Every structure is written in structure tokens, then in C-alpha cells.
Amino acid sequence: MNGQDLFKSMMVLGIFDSKEDSKTTIKKLLEQLWEYQEAEANLMVEIATMQYEDGDTKNAIGFLEKSVEIYHELGFTEQEAVILDLIGDVYFNMDDTQRAYDHYQHSFKLCSKIDTPLKEEVLNKIKELEDEIEALKEKVEEDAADASLKTESQKSGYPESVDEEKIDYEELGRRLDDIIGFLDESAVYGTYQKYKNPMGRLKEAYEMAVNIGDEKGEAALLLIMGDVSLKAEKTKNSLELFTKSLNLFRKVGNEKGEAISRLMIGTTYFLLGNTDEGSVYLRHSMEIIKSLKDKDIEKAALALLNSIYG
Amino acid sequence: MIVRIASGISGFDELTSSEDNLALKLGGFPENSATLIYGPPEVGKSTFCYQFTYQGLTQDEPCLYLTTDHGIQDIYDTMKGIGLNLDDYLENEMLYVVDAVSSDMEVEESDIYQRSSVHNPTDMLVKVSRVARSISQKSPRLRGVVDSVTTILESNNEMLIVRVLKTYILRIKEAGGTVIITYIEGSADSRTETLIKSMVDNIIKLDGEKIIIEAMKGMGRKEDAYRTTDEGIVILHDEQ
Amino acid sequence: MSTVESGIPGLDELLQSEAGYDLGGIPQNTSTLVYGPPKVGKSIFSYQFANHGLNLEEPCLYITADEGMKQLQQNMIDFGWYLQNAMEKELLYVIDSISSLSGAPIETTNTYTPSKINDPTDLMVKVGIGTRFVFKKSNEFRSVFDSLTTPFAFNPEPMVIRFLKTYIRRLQEAGSTLVITYTEGVADENTEKILKSVVDNVIMLDGSYLTFRSSEGLMGTAEYQITNQGLVLGEGEIL
Numbered sequence: 001m002n003g004q005d006l007f008k009s010m011m012v013l014g015i016f017d018s019k020e021d022s023k024t025t026i027k028k029l030l031e032q033l034w035e036y037q038e039a040e041a042n043l044m045v046e047i048a049t050m051q052y053e054d055g056d057t058k059n060a061i062g063f064l065e066k067s068v069e070i071y072h073e074l075g076f077t078e079q080e081a082v083i084l085d086l087i088g089d090v091y092f093n094m095d096d097t098q099r100a101y102d103h104y105q106h107s108f109k110l111c112s113k114i115d116t117p118l119k120e121e122v123l124n125k126i127k128e129l130e131d132e133i134e135a136l137k138e139k140v141e142e143d144a145a146d147a148s149l150k151t152e153s154q155k156s157g158y159p160e161s162v163d164e165e166k167i168d169y170e171e172l173g174r175r176l177d178d179i180i181g182f183l184d185e186s187a188v189y190g191t192y193q194k195y196k197n198p199m200g201r202l203k204e205a206y207e208m209a210v211n212i213g214d215e216k217g218e219a220a221l222l223l224i225m226g227d228v229s230l231k232a233e234k235t236k237n238s239l240e241l242f243t244k245s246l247n248l249f250r251k252v253g254n255e256k257g258e259a260i261s262r263l264m265i266g267t268t269y270f271l272l273g274n275t276d277e278g279s280v281y282l283r284h285s286m287e288i289i290k291s292l293k294d295k296d297i298e299k300a301a302l303a304l305l306n307s308i309y310g
Numbered sequence: 311m312i313v314r315i316a317s318g319i320s321g322f323d324e325l326t327s328s329e330d331n332l333a334l335k336l337g338g339f340p341e342n343s344a345t346l347i348y349g350p351p352e353v354g355k356s357t358f359c360y361q362f363t364y365q366g367l368t369q370d371e372p373c374l375y376l377t378t379d380h381g382i383q384d385i386y387d388t389m390k391g392i393g394l395n396l397d398d399y400l401e402n403e404m405l406y407v408v409d410a411v412s413s414d415m416e417v418e419e420s421d422i423y424q425r426s427s428v429h430n431p432t433d434m435l436v437k438v439s440r441v442a443r444s445i446s447q448k449s450p451r452l453r454g455v456v457d458s459v460t461t462i463l464e465s466n467n468e469m470l471i472v473r474v475l476k477t478y479i480l481r482i483k484e485a486g487g488t489v490i491i492t493y494i495e496g497s498a499d500s501r502t503e504t505l506i507k508s509m510v511d512n513i514i515k516l517d518g519e520k521i522i523i524e525a526m527k528g529m530g531r532k533e534d535a536y537r538t539t540d541e542g543i544v545i546l547h548d549e550q
Numbered sequence: 551m552s553t554v555e556s557g558i559p560g561l562d563e564l565l566q567s568e569a570g571y572d573l574g575g576i577p578q579n580t581s582t583l584v585y586g587p588p589k590v591g592k593s594i595f596s597y598q599f600a601n602h603g604l605n606l607e608e609p610c611l612y613i614t615a616d617e618g619m620k621q622l623q624q625n626m627i628d629f630g631w632y633l634q635n636a637m638e639k640e641l642l643y644v645i646d647s648i649s650s651l652s653g654a655p656i657e658t659t660n661t662y663t664p665s666k667i668n669d670p671t672d673l674m675v676k677v678g679i680g681t682r683f684v685f686k687k688s689n690e691f692r693s694v695f696d697s698l699t700t701p702f703a704f705n706p707e708p709m710v711i712r713f714l715k716t717y718i719r720r721l722q723e724a725g726s727t728l729v730i731t732y733t734e735g736v737a738d739e740n741t742e743k744i745l746k747s748v749v750d751n752v753i754m755l756d757g758s759y760l761t762f763r764s765s766e767g768l769m770g771t772a773e774y775q776i777t778n779q780g781l782v783l784g785e786g787e788i789l
């Protein structure tokens with residue numbers, strides 16, 4: 001609506017009858033608009049808080065980021081800085097040091113423009129992280145050196161293998177299928193793999209599970225999608241899917257699912273050449289499996305470990 | 311004016327037509343609506359579904375049947391027993407079944423017969439949605455049956471199944487469907503029951519002796535006596 | 551106190567009492583919760599309320615959470631209420647938070663926007679946009695939320711309450727008269743108490759009687775029926 005139309009409709013509404021001029025009225029409307037926007041941002045923060053308490057970190061961060069955008073638009077620098085610091089805390093608790101650092105930095109820049117006690121707090125957090133990041137950088141360089149050594153001994157066409165001995169991928173694939181078979185839902189979702197476009201069907205079911213809030217189904221589907229990805233050698237993608245699955249199984253307290261997804265993650269790390277990380281997951285998984293006191297799963301898990309370690 | 315479709319249950323269309331259009335025989339289920347058929351166990355709810363399905367098939371309306379208690383073989387046999395022969399309709403692919411019961415591998419899966427499990431609500435919903443979508447591309451009308459939602463509620467978090475049912479009803483209606491859903495009274499928490507009743511358009515109770523139409527579009531409350539015979543359910547509607 | 555014509559025959563007359571109140575309809579700029587068991591006519595109430603306002607050229611912000619837009623239009627047509635005219639004049643703004651679940655393709659227009667039933671934040675944003683649009687047409691407009699039932703199935707109860715509080719506050723600030731429907735028994739007792747306390751007026755439908763209770767303490771009750779022209783009240787009394 002352009003200025004003229006707005007003016008006309010305001011005349012019709014009798015706004016001018018009170019002898020105020022159009023500038024004042026537009027100002028009032030704008031103020032109302034900004035109030036609504038501020039309330040929106042506040043609501044987002046509230047919702048994010050609840051989601052974080054529920055363990056839904058991803059969405060919590062999403063809403064916090066959205067609220068930062070709104071505060072930025074409104075020019076509420078202090079609020080913006082507060083929420084950026086909050087996001088930094090969330091990432092810090094997730095052990096995502098880099099992202100935590102970036103958000104603290106951003107918050108600090110804003111704090112420097114205004115006079116707030118938050119400035120010192122954020123500065124301290126940044127200093128702590130800087131030490132950690134230095135240490136991380138060194139480790140990354142070490143790992144890279146290790147990996148390049150390993151690539152030299154690797155045969156072409158396959159994802160990097162761990163040992164000098166070749167892993168039997170067919171055997172490994174069968175062991176993985178056995179393990180996934182222990183998941184209650186896999187019987188049904190596993191049959192999707194016989195269709196022409198299994199990933200398409202799995203994604204369709206996954207979206208449905210998300211829409212109706214079927215977390216058990218969601219977790220199982222993520223696991224199976226991860227397995228399909230792994231077989232298609234999309235190793236990094238499968239890692240993401242397995243990790244999402246693990247988080248969901250943990251959220252709903254499904255120990256069997258947790259153990260199975262840890263096995264999958266561990267196996268994938270091995271295939272990526274990261275033995276240390278892989279071992280951690282495999283070990284943790286075996287601990288859970290032992291506590292489940294299920295002989296069949298234990299047997300299958302050991303068979304899987306055998307085909308990895310040789 | 312509310313468009314209605316023939317129910318297939320003797321006496322039902324008469325019961326649900328208003329006095330002025332009795333002669334025009336315009337009773338039946340409101341088209342594109344969802345109806346809850348509830349009551350104690352063994353009062354004829356499944357029989358109601360069989361007759362409803364068969365009526366549609368004879369009118370060239372495909373039917374999507376989600377079954378959770380009786381496998382396809384059972385349904386086929388029972389329907390034959392009351393004179394409803396499915397042979398032709400299975401052959402010309404008008405009846406689509408999602409069987410959440412049978413685990414035996416005797417019947418092969420195909421476009422018209424798929425297996426699922428009541429423990430996998432997402433899978434049931436996905437399969438049913440796909441079928442509904444593909445039917446709607448070929449036919450303007452379809453009938454849907456969920457027999458029964460009680461069994462699905464028993465195996466899952468109730469609120470999840472409420473959401474599943476809501477999604478199912480939305481999707482079937484989107485495909486032009488008219489659907490009936492059976493439920494055993496008292497089999498779920500009262501909140502769940504209230505939610506289910508609020509999500510359907512019509513509510514019918516069968517208590518073994520009387521059929522009570524508690525809510526139906528365009529109609530007030532009505533009731534009548536009924537009997538289960540060897541030709542299915544017969545409503546003893548006396549003309550006034 | 552100024553009022554808004556409800557559009558329910560008999561209701562406005564019922565609310566015109568001799569006790570010094572002069573409610574010839576629903577008090578303007580208030581929020582009213584219409585609640586009761588399933589299938590008693592709550593949605594019909596909200597269709598009737600919206601439709602009547604549109605006939606009087608009063609714009610309406612309509613949030614539908616139980617049925618999609620197509621179904622809403624069909625339901626209203628069953629009573630002989632057609633929305634075409636109002637939509638052409640852009641008097642009706644619809645936020646459809648349920649159709650995305652039906653798999654139907656959704657086209658956003660100037661006055662029709664989808665949202666997601668399990669995303670109150672997105673819904674709130676759409677409410678903000680819709681409110682600004684309708685407010686430009688008139689600072690005395692109607693708003694309907696039909697109903698809270700499905701949101702309670704898809705979201706934790708506290709989240710629905712938070713949403714509702716903000717929704718009511720915003721719309722009242724913008725000058726709207728609100729009607730919100732809810733199926734009794736869907737949320738827990740405590741939540742229901744909060745629901746009733748967060749609105750100004752409550753209207754209870756139980757299948758036979760309509761009972762109105764305002765925040766000022768005015769109470770009236772009357773028999774009602776669902777006819778093929780919507781809800782109609784019979785004789786009633788102020789209590």
C-alpha cells in the first residue's frame with residue numbers, strides 16, 4: 001500500500017478527525033509494529049529455552065538465531081549480545097568449540113559498543129576457549145599427518161581401511177544388516193530397500209514421522225537411511241544420519257537403539273580411518289549391549305567387531 | 311444440500327434420509343466425511359465395514375482398507391459368508407488392503423496388497439497415503455476403512471495415534487474419500503476418546519441391539535433397532 | 551459498552567438485560583472461549599460469527615487449526631454461507647495451520663497463508679503479518695481461532711497456552727473481538743482452568759443449552775439448536 005492509499009484509508013477511518021497529522025499516525029503504527037516484533041523475539045527465546053531443556057538443541061539454536069536477527073533489525077544491541085552469548089553457551093555445552101568461540105566473539109564486539117557487565121563475562125569465556133582452540137589445532141595437524149601415511153598403503157576404490165589387512169566389505173555389510181535387524185522397527189522399514197528408490201521412500205517416511213512426532217520411527221528411519229548411505233559409500237552423510245539417530249535414541253531412552261547406532265558410528269569412523277574415535281564408540285556400545293543381557297545381540301556385535309578388527 | 315453416498319447397510323439410508331427426500335432415497339453417509347463407528351466388542355462393527363466397502367465396490371468406488379485385527383484371508387472368507395464375493399473386485403484392482411495383521415508370507419505383496427504393522431504407525435500412514443494418492447489420480451471418489459483404531463492405540467502412545475488418525479483423515483479427505491473408523495468404547499483414555507470424537511464428522515454407536523446416530527452432518531440424533539443376520543447387518547427401520 | 555453482533559439469532563437479544571448492562575451482542579475487543587464436548591456446534595458458532603461480520607463488511611482474521619481451507623469453505627457452504635465475495639474484497643484473511651499435513655499443494659495468496667500445526671513460532675509470525683493486514687482494513691475487526699483441539703494434540707500443553715496468551719494480547723491490542731473454540735476434555739484440568747482464566751468471556755455449549763458468562767459477571771443461558779441455517783437460540787434467561 002503506498003502513502004496515498006494509506007492516507008486515504010486513514011481519512012475514511014476518521015483518524016484525522018482527532019486533528020493529528022499523518023506523520024504522527026504512521027509513527028504510532030510503526031511503534032506498534034516494533035512492539036509486536038519485540039514480543040515475537042521474546043517468545044522465540046522462551047520457546048528455545050523450553051526446547052533446550054527438552055534436549056532439542058538443534059531447534060533451540062534455530063530459534064535463538066531467529067531472535068538475534070529480529071533484535072538486530074530493531075537495533076536492540078544489548079539483547080542481541082545477550083542472546084549471542086547464550087548461543088555460545090549452548091555450543092560450548094555441545095563441545096562445538098569453534099562455533100561457541102565465533103558467537104562469543106560476535107557478542108563481545110557488540111558489548112564493546114555499549115556499557116554492559118556482560119562484556120567482561122564474554123571476554124573471559126573467549127580467553128578460555130582460545131587455549132582450547134590452540135590445542136585442537138595441533139591435534140588436527142597430527143591427525144592429518146597420520147592419515148596421509150595411511151593413504152599410501154590403501155588400495156584404490158575403497159574407503160580408507162584401518163589395518164594393513166583388507167576388510168571384507170561384503171562380510172561387513174552382512175554383519176551390519178544383522179545388527180540393524182535387532183531394531184524392532186527395522187523389519188518393516190528394512191523392506192523399503194527392495195523398492196526402486198529406497199532412499200526416496202525412506203525420506204518420505206522420515207518426513208511423515210517428523211510431522212506426526214513419531215520419535216521411535218524417526219530414529220529407526222535415520223538409522224536405516226544411514227545404512228543405505230554407507231552402502232552407497234556416502235560415508236560422511238551416513239555419519240550425520242547415524243549421529244542424529246543416536247541423539248534421538250538417547251532422548252527417548254532407547255538403549256538398544258543407542259547401542260546399535262553407536263556400533264554404526266564406530267564402524268563408520270573405522271572406514272574413515274579414524275580408529276581412535278571409532279574404538280570409543282564401539283567400546284561404549286559393547287558396554288550397553290552387555291548391560292542389555294541379550295545373547296543374540298552380543299553375538300552379532302562381536303561378529304561385527306571381528307570383521308572390523310580382523 | 312448435503313450430498314450422501316449409499317451405505318450398503320440395509321435400512322441405514324432410510325434412517326438417515328430426511329422426511330422430505332425419503333422418496334428420493336437420498337440417505338447414506340455424507341460424502342467426504344469421516345464417521346466413527348463405536349461400541350462394545352462383537353456388535354457388528356467389522357460387518358458394517360464389510361458392507362460399506364462392498365457397496366462402494368459395486369458402485370465403482372475403490373476402497374482402501376486398513377485392517378488391524380483380521381488378515382486378508384479372514385476378511386475374504388467372512389465376507390463370502392454373508393454373500394459378499396470379492397473375487398471380481400480383487401481381479402480388477404478396486405480393493406486395496408493394508409494388512410497390519412498377517413505375518414504369514416502366503417499372500418504376495420503387490421499394488422493392492424501391502425503389509426505393515428500396528429507397531430509402525432508411520433509406516434501404516436505412509437502406505438495408506440501413497441495408495442490414497444494413487445487412487446485419487448484415477449478416481450474422483452474412494453471409500454476408506456480403519457478397522458480398528460483400538461488395536462493401533464493399544465500398541466502405541468495414544469497421543470501419537472491421535473495425530474496419526476488426524477493425518478489419515480486429512481489425507482483421505484484430500485483424496486476425495488469417505489471413511490469409517492471403528493473403535494471399541496472405553497479402550498483408550500477419556501482424553502484420547504474425546505479427541506477422536508472431535509476429529510470425525512459423524513458418530514454412530516452400535517450396542518448389540520440398537521444403532522444410535524449420535525452426530526451426523528445435517529441430522530439430529532436418531533436411533534433404531536438392528537440385527538446381525540447371515541446377510542450382514544439389517545436395520546429394522548419402521549416407516550412412519 | 552460497545553458490542554459486536556454475534557450473528558447467532560437470539561444470542562444478542564439474550565445479552566440485552568435489564569440489569570444495567572446493555573450488551574446487545576458480544577462485548578467489543580474482548581476474547582470469548584466457546585467450549586463444550588465434541589459435536590455440539592462450536593465450529594458452527596465460529597463460522598456464523600465470522601460470516602455475519604463479513605456480511606457487515608467487518609474484516610476477519612481466521613485461523614483454522616482443525617480443518618483445512620477447502621473443508622472450511624465446504625462446511626460453510628452446507629449452511630449457505632459463501633466466502634467468495636468477502637475474499638474478493640480482501641475482508642477475510644485465513645491462516646491455515648493444518649492443510650500442510652494433508653499433503654495438498656498450497657498456494658499462498660494475499661489473504662491466505664499456510665502454517666504448521668506443530669510450529670507455534672511460525673504461527674505467531676503469520677499472526678503478526680495477518681494482524682497488520684487486517685488492521686489496515688479496519689481497527690475494529692473480528693478474529694477466530696478454530697480450534698485449540700488439534701494444537702493440543704500436536705504440541706505440549708504449556709506451549710499452546712503460551713501461544714494463546716500472546717495471541718490474545720496482540721489481537722486485543724489491535725482492536726479485535728476474538729472467538730476461540732475448544733473441545734472440553736482434551737487438555738488436563740489445570741490447563742483448562744488456565745484457558746478459562748485467560749479469556750474475558752466463556753460460552754459453554756452442551757448440546758442443548760448455551761451458557762454465556764462474561765468477565766463482568768453477567769450470566770445468561772438459553773436453549774439452542776443446530777439448524778440448517780446454523781445455531782439458533784430459543785428462549786433464555788439472564789441469571
